[in-house]
Amino acid sequence: MTGPLLLLDAASLYFRAFYGVPDSITAPDGTPVNAVRGFTDMVARLVTERRPSRLVACLDLDWRPVFRVRAIPSYKAHRVAEGSPATGGAATELIGGAGPAEAVPDGLSPQVPIILEVLAAAGLATAGAEGYEADDVIGTLCATERHDPVEVVSGDRDLLQVVRDAPNSVRVVYAGRGLAKAEVFGPAELATKYRLPSDRAGDAYAEMAMLRGDPSDGLPGVPGIGEKTAATLVSRFGSWDELLAVAADRADPRMAASVRTKLAAAADYLAVVEPVVRVARDAPVHLDRDDAVPPEPVDADRLGELSEQWGLGGSVDRLITALKAATPV
Template sequence: MTDRLMLLDTASLYFRAFYGVPDTVTAPDGRPVNAARGLLDMIAKLLTTYEPTHVVACWDDDWRPQWRVDLIPSYKAHRVAELVATAPDVEEVPDPLEAQIPVIRAELDALGIPIVGVAQHEADDVIASFAAQSGMPVDVVTGDRDLFQLVDDARGIRVIYTGRGMSNLEVLDEASVTAKYRVLPSQYADYAVLRGDASDGLPGVAGIGEKTAATLLAAHGDLAGIRAAAEAGDGMTAGIRAKLLAAADYLAVAPTVVEVVRTLDLPDVNARLRTPDAAVTAALAADWNLASSLDRAVAAISARS
């Protein structure tokens, strides 16, 4: 059995489960457990299909780090709800989902899947650091295109993309990223900086869309090369040059926001799959009406143990 590490973008998955599984799925006391149940079914499918030997549930200890906001104030700003004038920013999480987070953490614990977050960093950074520091091939499970920047055939890092739903999973390697976006994975962060990303509140360079961004990267290699060419007035039209120069302040800081952190000091966790404790999973299943989904996840883990 060849070792392979699977990194779960946990919030991405449980949000998808929450909206994809009816809220009529409830615990014995009537509380919704649709996100918790759906996440178990996702885990069972992922483990059965891709057969990892190690799994880590990567967590958003800080979904909107201040150091990123300081550089680009619009970063994820549209996802913020001000509870009261003096309250800290919180991500808009529906109350029925918020109530399920302890259940989700409990089920991951029961399955023996370690939960790892790092202060002042997003799950993306945790994923990137595990991928960069892993000595085995890595599958990154996410609905976030930003993580395409991690794809690396030489190191066996690929993305299992959930953006089209769990029934239409896409496995992205270097060739598929390049075919889809006309840039290499190593260029993807610069590509995202140039074209912007409304889902993350990144404005991009006004007037530079996906096609132009890809063309510029093909011609100049990376963002540094593009900026140098713009400053020199070399290798691009006057119109494109003017747009790039007008966005100089944004281009100076955006890469730090968009590029994932690969150098976090990660805790030493045992991510190897091992058969869960039957008494623990039975009690959790009874408490939260998770029996069939939990059984499928346990079976998928036991088959890889």
């Protein structure tokens, strides 16, 4: 047996590391390295516990893509850094972003390049797609993988839409409450939790999200349609197109008049929301190296220099130990 392809939602994890590890953790020169230490420990733990044969840390090369903002201008608008791009732009440029900078804590921004250097020295692949978010990179890598099982690690519920059983399994290790309390979702678990049809749980989850909206992403949703009503609606119809067609047909008895009225009032939003919520499956993904998990760091000297310079000590040691023990059984 080979281990799974492990796809990491890198920004989701290093944000959680930043807030989960005390900012009193600093390098010898006083630079905060709490996110670096926390993220490195997360990767070591995941490699140890999930035993992947392949691993890719997926990056946001554009955290607020133009095609999504054109469709819904409020998309993530509340996260744009004040004065961007004139101020705070470096936070996005660290991972290749070209648009307005995301509001990132001052202590986190300088740690992102260190994280990328640690991954490179360890020999772990990173991937991005110009003009797309990490979610789209993950969506594309899931869509194109046909052999190995895939496990996606993220604290973002949006990625629950990628779960599937065939042609190969895709599971989401949802770490919204941290890795220690992570939940593993496949179609069955997703269907049970949100009362969705199990035969298309991933697609149905995305459709439910379109209807209910998501304030954290600036998506208004349909006023008056909450999560339960949204789940009931998407379970009643076989596709998003069918749901919209029934909403436009007053003679179809499968939709209550009150619900049809709410959907009609939000017609402009419903016409453009689908590509905003659904992850891309054809993004131009570029990997910086082969995604096989190496049995040892590819540049041990550089990893040692980074460990000494930034005081990463035990975190790097745990990562090296994890790599050496990572051969799937």
